[in-house]
Amino acid sequence: MTLLAHERYCAEIAYQVGLLRSAVTSGGADLSATVPTCPDWSLEQLVRHTGGALRWVELLVRTRAQENVRDEQVPSHAGPESQGDPAALDAWLAETGEAVVAALREAGPDAKVWGWAGDGDARFWARRMTHEVTVHRADAARTVGLPYDVAPEVAADALDERLYLLEWVQRNVPHRASELRAEEHRGRSIHLHATDAPAGLDAEWLVELTGQGIAWRRGHEKATVVLRGPLTSVMLAFYRRLPVDSPELEVIGERELLEFWLERTTFG
Numbered sequence: 527m528t529l530l531a532h533e534r535y536c537a538e539i540a541y542q543v544g545l546l547r548s549a550v551t552s553g554g555a556d557l558s559a560t561v562p563t564c565p566d567w568s569l570e571q572l573v574r575h576t577g578g579a580l581r582w583v584e585l586l587v588r589t590r591a592q593e594n595v596r597d598e599q600v601p602s603h604a605g606p607e608s609q610g611d612p613a614a615l616d617a618w619l620a621e622t623g624e625a626v627v628a629a630l631r632e633a634g635p636d637a638k639v640w641g642w643a644g645d646g647d648a649r650f651w652a653r654r655m656t657h658e659v660t661v662h663r664a665d666a667a668r669t670v671g672l673p674y675d676v677a678p679e680v681a682a683d684a685l686d687e688r689l690y691l692l693e694w695v696q697r698n699v700p701h702r703a704s705e706l707r708a709e710e711h712r713g714r715s716i717h718l719h720a721t722d723a724p725a726g727l728d729a730e731w732l733v734e735l736t737g738q739g740i741a742w743r744r745g746h747e748k749a750t751v752v753l754r755g756p757l758t759s760v761m762l763a764f765y766r767r768l769p770v771d772s773p774e775l776e777v778i779g780e781r782e783l784l785e786f787w788l789e790r791t792t793f794g
Contacts, residue, residue, distance in 0.1 A: 532630070533631070535630070538656045538680055539655050539656050543623030544623070546659060546662070549666035549667055551613075552672060564665055574615075575662070576658065581602060585599070587629040633648040641654075660680060681758050682761075688765065692791055715735065717746075717749035718731040718754075722756045729757050750783050752776075753784060754775070759774045
């Protein structure tokens, strides 16, 4: 699995935080609006969740923590005290983004830091926060009606990371997705096919259900079901941010398998 460069992740976090801030401060943005893709949250709660995650990682990386830290140990983890204040929320998010990017750059990719998926270095957190913000920025953009797109290499890496983490959970926390390990699924597979990938970017994936968990690789292969469409749309659908029946997407084969997968693939 080829990762993006550490500095690329750092730069993308800074860029995505800037775009998330734009959603908070865009004209007419209602911080109390329900987030369609995360209906238990308002826009403000979404932003506070995302900023809190970034502040948690900043503390982990800056202190080279070798074990998890509690939210209450993280300075300003919950965000500004005032509710419904776009300016205060924007200032907190700006400070948050600058701090986590600075901590990651100072640490470098190989600094030893506790990580929940077994990768004990700052590289894991640079990648994880890149896609944390990228996906939640999609939630915010949809809430306030802003356009959304992602650099192709970032979208492809987001799919790689999700599959890597799901595979890790299957191996290490099997009860979290036990239905995907059922013997009855052995030999069934899902193919993701981006139709607009730039030259040189392999943007196709095969996910196999083995009966013991999942296995995946990039490449063009026949599968039980195929999800194809623009790369950003495929990424959002696989993160359950876009319905698979959206007009830009096409499902070929056993749609039920794809829906079964999407309903059960979570690690948060």
